[in-house]
Amino acid sequence: MAWFLNFYRCDRCRRMWTDEWSCTCDDECPHCGFRNMSPFNSEDLTELIVEEAGKFVVLRSPEEAEDDPDYQELGRFSTRDAAKEFLRSHQPD
Ligand SMILES: [Zn+2]
Numbered sequence: 063m064a065w066f067l068n069f070y071r072c073d074r075c076r077r078m079w080t081d082e083w084s085c086t087c088d089d090e091c092p093h094c095g096f097r098n099m100s101p102f103n104s105e106d107l108t109e110l111i112v113e114e115a116g117k118f119v120v121l122r123s124p125e126e127a128e129d130d131p132d133y134q135e136l137g138r139f140s141t142r143d144a145a146k147e148f149l150r151s152h153q154p155d
Contacts, residue, residue, distance in 0.1 A: 064108040065123040065131040068101035082107065084128050107131065111145045114138075118145040 064084065071078045072091040081089050086104045090097045110121045110133065117140060121133040136152065139145040 064106060065127060067105040067107050069103040069105075070099050070101050072096050072099060082131070084123075084131075109149055111142060111149070113142075116140075118142045120145050120148055 065082065066084070066086050067080055067082050068086055068089065069078065069080050070089055070091070072094060074096040075091065075094040077091070077093045079089075079092050083089075086101055088098045088100050091099060108123050112119050112121060117138045119138050120136040122136055123131040124134055126132070137145070137148055139148060
């Protein structure tokens with residue numbers, strides 16, 4: 063299961079919002095309640111690099127995740143470049 067940050071724009075009130083889901087699924091407008099809005103853009107958050115206490119931590123959302131990304135730590139690196147390099151060389155099949 064991947065994890066996505068979805069971007070929505072309401073057809074009725076024209077306001078925008080974002081939400082995180084395990085798919086690029088429809089959502090309800092938090093401003094006016096208009097339903098079944100499809101995302102106009104999605105960012106894949108399955109793999110993330112976050113900075114923590116001066117280290118760069120590589121996280122991945124496992125296949126089983128559904129309601130929550132349930133990130134698992136794959137490694138810690140002293141530079142962001144090292145973390146990116148690790149991700150490049152550890153792509154799932
Ligand atoms: Zn709306």
